[in-house]
Amino acid sequence: MTGDKLKWRVSTEQVLEALRYFSAADLRAQQSKLTGTATQLKQLLDGRLSHLLSEEEVENIRVTEDLVQQLNLRVEHAKEIKKREEQKKEKARKLHQAAIDKALDKALPPITRDATNIGSRIISLTELLLAFHSQKLILHYLSSPELVSDIRRKVEKYAARSDSLWEVGDYLYRDLRGALDSFLGWAKDETPEQKLSEILELARGDVAGIRKSQADLFAYVEGQVAIEESSNVQRLRGKPTR
Known part of the structure; x- marks a missing residue:
């Protein structure tokens, strides 16, 4: 991977905001799609059709692959953050439910x-x-x-x-x-x-x-x-x- 071209333009926080309604599982699915896209672009450059492309076109595809991979890293980080948030919420939900059960059993x-x-x-x-x-x-x-x-x-x-x-x-x-x-x-x-x-x-x-x-x-x-x-x-x- 070349230098991070998205470093100053796209942050993990921006990804989280753009995909605010996505769960960790949704972000994992998004990550898989981006991984697949990057893999397809790389295979195109390494495949039998690559000689049909000009040097400029090959470079454009290589840049695109690199951008997709960099964006994918942000999505991966966002997924981990969302996963921790969900785990925290689930723990709080279980504790609250246990308190509800205890209160109802008593009263x-x-x-x-x-x-x-x-x-x-x-x-x-x-x-x-x-x-x-x-x-x-x-x-x-x-x-x-x-x-x-x-x-x-x-x-x-x-x-x-x-x-x-x-x-x-x-x-x-x-x-x-x-x-x-x-x-x-x-x-x-x-x-x-x-x-x-x-x-x-x-x-x-x-x-x-x-x-x-x-x-x-x-x-x-x-x-x-x-x-x-x-x-x-x-x-x-x-x-x-x-």
């Missing part, structure tokens, strides 16, 4: 099949789902009537075919946990534990109003829980969703 532990408080957990989960939704923190793609209908449909479905309401509780739990996991993943201004504690306090403050506005739903859910927890009452089939 909202999973419901086990042998738990003695499944009924009360179902009521609590229903309250929190509706409260967080009313605050526009989770499940934005559902309207309030749609969420109420979805909860009732799940209670009817699993209560009708299961020997216990554990499946109902587990389903509601996974809905709530998944939604909170997504919300906390975007909330970077506080630790997950701090943010979860804050929004749980706000949600629980709304429970009385939620229960009043959704009295029919809670009467139905609590009725199903009472049926399940009573050993002397025959399970009743839920009313079809309108």
Whole structure:
């Protein structure tokens, strides 16, 4: 390779700016293309067709090959920088996710099949789902009537075919946990534990109003829980969703 003709005109930082939306893998692919281009130019000069070219044309191709190789070095450096940035971000993401999991496990532990408080957990989960939704923190793609209908449909479905309401509780739990996991993943201004504690306090403050506005739903859910927890009452089939 001759002297670096791009030394004062093209920097690694300029390559990163020009390809700002490229990942390290994208830059690796770009590097491979430039390597291939430089190789093809060199093979042209060393091949059987080279004698058909004038000295000026040969020199132009040699200069072009050299420029491509020099540009390729910048891309290689940019790739390494981007790779380190991605590794740093991935490490931070994993640490944040671990903190989210820890906070959710502590504040909202999973419901086990042998738990003695499944009924009360179902009521609590229903309250929190509706409260967080009313605050526009989770499940934005559902309207309030749609969420109420979805909860009732799940209670009817699993209560009708299961020997216990554990499946109902587990389903509601996974809905709530998944939604909170997504919300906390975007909330970077506080630790997950701090943010979860804050929004749980706000949600629980709304429970009385939620229960009043959704009295029919809670009467139905609590009725199903009472049926399940009573050993002397025959399970009743839920009313079809309108």
